[in-house]
Amino acid sequence: MSLLWAGLFLAQGLNAQGPTMVSLLDELQSAADDSTRVNVLNRIALKHLELNQFNKGLERSREAYELARKTGYLRGEALSWYHIALYHDYRNQSREALDAYSTSLHTFEYLDDSVNMARTMNSIGLVYKNTSSFDTALVYFYRSREILRAIGDDQELAATFNLIGLVYGAWGDYEESLENFMAAMDLYQSAGNALGMSLTYNHIGSIYCMLGEYGKAEDYLDIALSLNMEVGPTRDLIDIYTELGMLYQESGRSQEAMATYEKSLNLARYYNNLRKMAEGFDNLGRVYHSQAKYAEALQFFNRALDIRRDLGISHGLMVSRVNIAGVYLSQVESMGASTEGAPAPSREMIFNLLGDALQEARTIGNYTDLVETYETLVRASAAFSEYGDAVMYQEALYKLKDSVAGADQNRSLAELQTRFERDRQEQEIMLLKSEKKVQEARMRQQRIERIIYVLGGISLVILIIGLLNRMAFMNRARRELEQKNRQIETEKHKAENSEQVKEQFLSKMNHEIRIPMTTIVGSVNILLKNKHLDSQGKYLSAIRQSSENLLVIIDDILDLTSLEAGRVKLEAVPFSIAGELDNIGQMLSFKAAEKGVDLRIEIPDHLPETVIGDPIRLSQVLMNLAGNGIKFTDEGHVTIAVQVAGREEDRFRFRFEVRDTGIGIPPDRVDRIFRSFTQADSETTRKYGGTGLGLTISKQLVEMQGGHLGVTSEPGMGSCFFVELDYRVEEREDRSRKRDPGPGEEVLKGLKVLIVEDDEFNVMVLRDTLSTALEEVRLEVATDGRAALDLWAAGEPDIILLDIELPEMNGHEVARAIRRSGRTGNGVPIIAMTANALPREMEECFNSGMNEFIPKPFDPDDLLLKINQLISKQQYAGK
Numbered sequence: 047m048s049l050l051w052a053g054l055f056l057a058q059g060l061n062a063q064g065p066t067m068v069s070l071l072d073e074l075q076s077a078a079d080d081s082t083r084v085n086v087l088n089r090i091a092l093k094h095l096e097l098n099q100f101n102k103g104l105e106r107s108r109e110a111y112e113l114a115r116k117t118g119y120l121r122g123e124a125l126s127w128y129h130i131a132l133y134h135d136y137r138n139q140s141r142e143a144l145d146a147y148s149t150s151l152h153t154f155e156y157l158d159d160s161v162n163m164a165r166t167m168n169s170i171g172l173v174y175k176n177t178s179s180f181d182t183a184l185v186y187f188y189r190s191r192e193i194l195r196a197i198g199d200d201q202e203l204a205a206t207f208n209l210i211g212l213v214y215g216a217w218g219d220y221e222e223s224l225e226n227f228m229a230a231m232d233l234y235q236s237a238g239n240a241l242g243m244s245l246t247y248n249h250i251g252s253i254y255c256m257l258g259e260y261g262k263a264e265d266y267l268d269i270a271l272s273l274n275m276e277v278g279p280t281r282d283l284i285d286i287y288t289e290l291g292m293l294y295q296e297s298g299r300s301q302e303a304m305a306t307y308e309k310s311l312n313l314a315r316y317y318n319n320l321r322k323m324a325e326g327f328d329n330l331g332r333v334y335h336s337q338a339k340y341a342e343a344l345q346f347f348n349r350a351l352d353i354r355r356d357l358g359i360s361h362g363l364m365v366s367r368v369n370i371a372g373v374y375l376s377q378v379e380s381m382g383a384s385t386e387g388a389p390a391p392s393r394e395m396i397f398n399l400l401g402d403a404l405q406e407a408r409t410i411g412n413y414t415d416l417v418e419t420y421e422t423l424v425r426a427s428a429a430f431s432e433y434g435d436a437v438m439y440q441e442a443l444y445k446l447k448d449s450v451a452g453a454d455q456n457r458s459l460a461e462l463q464t465r466f467e468r469d470r471q472e473q474e475i476m477l478l479k480s481e482k483k484v485q486e487a488r489m490r491q492q493r494i495e496r497i498i499y500v501l502g503g504i505s506l507v508i509l510i511i512g513l514l515n516r517m518a519f520m521n522r523a524r525r526e527l528e529q530k531n532r533q534i535e536t537e538k539h540k541a542e543n544s545e546q547v548k549e550q551f552l553s554k555m556n557h558e559i560r561i562p563m564t565t566i567v568g569s570v571n572i573l574l575k576n577k578h579l580d581s582q583g584k585y586l587s588a589i590r591q592s593s594e595n596l597l598v599i600i601d602d603i604l605d606l607t608s609l610e611a612g613r614v615k616l617e618a619v620p621f622s623i624a625g626e627l628d629n630i631g632q633m634l635s636f637k638a639a640e641k642g643v644d645l646r647i648e649i650p651d652h653l654p655e656t657v658i659g660d661p662i663r664l665s666q667v668l669m670n671l672a673g674n675g676i677k678f679t680d681e682g683h684v685t686i687a688v689q690v691a692g693r694e695e696d697r698f699r700f701r702f703e704v705r706d707t708g709i710g711i712p713p714d715r716v717d718r719i720f721r722s723f724t725q726a727d728s729e730t731t732r733k734y735g736g737t738g739l740g741l742t743i744s745k746q747l748v749e750m751q752g753g754h755l756g757v758t759s760e761p762g763m764g765s766c767f768f769v770e771l772d773y774r775v776e777e778r779e780d781r782s783r784k785r786d787p788g789p790g791e792e793v794l795k796g797l798k799v800l801i802v803e804d805d806e807f808n809v810m811v812l813r814d815t816l817s818t819a820l821e822e823v824r825l826e827v828a829t830d831g832r833a834a835l836d837l838w839a840a841g842e843p844d845i846i847l848l849d850i851e852l853p854e855m856n857g858h859e860v861a862r863a864i865r866r867s868g869r870t871g872n873g874v875p876i877i878a879m880t881a882n883a884l885p886r887e888m889e890e891c892f893n894s895g896m897n898e899f900i901p902k903p904f905d906p907d908d909l910l911l912k913i914n915q916l917i918s919k920q921q922y923a924g925k
């Protein structure tokens with residue numbers, strides 16, 4: 047529709063029906079001067095454009111422009127630009143068209159050529175109207191109207207009224223639209239311009255058609271038709287027939303519609319107006335489409351498409367694509383009902399067409415086109431059951447309609463703005479014209495302002511860039527931080543996991559190594575105690591020494607892991623320091639004797655008898671220090687001494703010293719020996735064995751108890767390791783009480799021991815160890831948990847040695863059953879014996895009600911010591 051008017055306006059405004067191309071070329075040949083040549087070239091360009099020879103039109107326009115510029119013929123330049131703009135306008139290249147029109151307008155303004163100014167403004171207005179920018183279109187039409195009013199050009203003024211009427215018509219304000227058409231009509235009438243009147247009647251008819259008043263519409267269109275016939279006929283007839291055809295179609299008179307459209311098409315053909323021919327094909331296609339004659343409809347639509355493709359008009363192409371897609375869709379939709387005709391068009395065909403159409407409609411920016419395309423897309427998506435897409439397109443459609451509805455509501459506002467804009471621009475023009483000096487001054491000022499703006503702009507941009515950079519930096523920093531946190535979180539998780547895996551692995555290895563070691567150590571001990579050849583003795587001792595070393599290493603590693611994992615819990619129980627020292631002495635006496643080193647224990651008389659603390663950790667540390675002393679001393683003595691170093695109320699500071707006369711430690715190595723896996727020199731392992739873990743563990747254990755471990759040493763002279771620890775002293779202590787008796791003493795005579803162990807060999811080793819060490823010991827053996835409970839109930843043993851992994855009931859279950867029984871004997875000491883020597887297992891044993899824990903393979907001395915301690919404690923408690 048809109049293009050129809052554009053063509054119409056130009057036909058009128060620029061007097062299209064002029065001389066033929068041949069006569070124009072003649073004129074060009076005989077042109078007397080350059081200005082005339084420029085004018086003729088421009089007219090040739092226009093002729094080409096009218097003949098749809100767009101590229102030739104553009105070429106001639108440019109030729110005209112070049113010549114005009116060279117000769118300083120400004121009006122010629124302006125006209126050339128106008129035709130260049132026209133070329134783009136025809137090709138629907140709105141942006142380029144507007145640029146060229148503006149250049150032309152400015153030149154006309156400069157030349158004070160009001161008629162051409164108004165004309166160009168109208169052309170610009172039309173471009174805006176075609177891209178649905180109705181308010182901007184009106185700005186230009188109003189300006190043009192005022193200029194034309196001022197110069198009294200009624201014909202152009204009437205044309206402008208018509209244009210304004212068309213904008214209001216497109217806006218849906220039919221009242222305003224008709225008012226403007228009437229104003230045009232008055233002007234044409236008073237000038238006796240029948241063609242103008244015909245054109246205006248045509249517009250009025252189309253408005254009534256849109257209003258659904260078909261009778262009135264038909265009357266006006268009939269008048270339009272007869273007027274044109276009388277005076278012309280002119281090419282306006284094409285439009286009048288088209289309008290009439292639409293009226294018939296809309297009022298359901300398809301046959302008449304078709305006949306009228308055909309007339310319009312033939313006229314277009316006659317005038318060689320390809321654009322209107324395409325429109326004619328479209329109109330016919332629509333009638334066929336509405337009659338479900340799809341094949342015919344497609345034929346017409348495709349012919350329109352072919353023409354438009356040749357012309358390269360994007361708006362037309364878009365219309366054709368939507369039309370064709372519409373027919374395809376109808377075919378798809380009707381497939382269920384009828385089976386005749388061609389196979390259904392594919393989904394791809396339809397969506398490809400619509401996709402292209404949407405893109406074109408968006409580029410052109412015409413509201414009606416977009417609405418039509420979206421509506422067809424909604425239909426297509428629904429037809430192919432793509433309801434998600436259908437909803438999406440529907441939403442786009444609503445948004446579009448909303449925005450236009452909003453624009454509609456704001457129309458009066460837009461009008462006001464339009465008027466304001468117009469006045470302002472006019473004032474500007476007046477000002478520019480009247481005061482050249484002011485103009486120059488203003489330009490200077492503007493230049494300065496521009497510079498200020500530019501500088502301001504640049505600073506602003508720099509500021510913004512700076513801010514953005516900062517924001518980006520902050521964001522990046524935040525992101526990095528978040529990432530780091532996540533990494534840390536994962537690492538932590540990994541570490542926890544690996545800590546767990548490490549512990550599981552250690553537990554497994556510990557168990558796996560201890561079981562065969564139990565056998566080895568047990569067997570060697572038995573062999574050594576029984577009769578053997580002297581030559582075998584040293585080998586047996588070597589085996590025992592190596593096994594013991596191996597066990598120490600395992601214990602060390604386990605201890606260290608537990609310490610590092612913070613899983614070692616300290617006890618706070620009453621114990622005797624002197625007693626602990628004695629025990630240590632006894633346990634190490636054999637080793638010292640073996641090396642020919644004198645082991646001495648120094649306990650002052652006034653030492654407090656009972657302190658509160660963790661006796662196990664204390665003896666572990668002192669055993670390690672004294673063990674090292676013996677290991678690194680070949681001659682002389684090792685002394686374990688204790689003394690009170692200070693006191694604060696009931697808290698005593700004890701200083702333990704382990705002195706030796708051994709190899710000593712070079713001063714530069716002293717610090718290193720407390721580190722894990724570190725020895726004073728690389729020779730140590732080869733000569734003395736060891737892992738370098740003992741001191742690390744000892745130091746940690748001491749520090750855990752709030753104490754301090756240190757050393758003074760002189761190479762070749764010996765070392766003194768000292769430990770300072772605070773203990774609370776139990777004042778009610780009976781000083782005269784005898785110290786805990788050692789193993790094998792009277793107290794253990796005739797002891798009744800229940801061995802709960804399913805492994806035959808272990809039972810053998812235990813039997814042997816106990817019967818050798820304890821006088822008149824009575825032994826009972828249960829090989830599963832249930833039997834253990836029975837034997838305990840029947841015999842009430844003095845002590846139970848309980849294996850954990852047992853058939854029927856495990857050791858924990860047995861212990862709990864005994865503790866729960868509530869019988870008098872439930873205070874019986876139970877020693878857990880297991881190859882799983884991990885702290886967690888130990889804890890569980892204590893939780894199940896057991897009193898002691900001995901890792902397998904057991905150290906006979908350790909076992910006897912613990913039996914002794916437990917029995918003594920019980921007797922002491924029983925007293």
Ligand code: ADP
Nearest residue numbers: 674675678710719725726736737738739740741
């Ligand atoms: P290990 O004894 O298993 O090597 P330790 O951590 O107990 O591990 O000792 C670390 C190192 O400190 C020893 O290897 C040794 O070099 C040195 N050391 C410890 N005690 C003594 C000592 N009494 N006399 C000389 N050197 C010692």
